């Protein structure tokens with residue numbers, strides 16, 4: 610249905626730019642402590658793609674990866690510090706993109722609050738979504 614439609618994204622400084630082919634696999638708000646600190650935000654909204662759906666138009670050689678827990682890495686721009694990506698052995702073959710770094714719409718709304726047991730009490734929450742812990 611969305612065949613050929615792409616979304617696109619970039620870091621704050623624009624050094625890293627990419628496109629992702631739709632459809633996406635899922636979209637969720639992650640309330641885990643690692644996401645919160647890495648992004649300096651109450652929670653982080655991620656959209657999941659197969660890795661081969663994501664293509665860099667600029668800067669993939671500059672992208673740096675930080676191993677935030679064993680087997681899990683966060684991709685960021687070394688110039689401006691934007692945290693763009695997440696990949697993990699737990700979700701092999703997938704690349705998760707921070708929705709806030711996309712510059713065009715995707716094909717779905719956030720569906721769930723995950724790691725909800727870690728959520729902070731100072732952030733408004735959409736309680737109509739499915740909630741999972743861990």
Ligand SMILES: [Zn+2]
Nearest residue numbers: 620622686689
């Ligand atoms: Zn940048």
Ligand SMILES: [Zn+2]
Nearest residue numbers: 639640641644
């Ligand atoms: Zn998280």
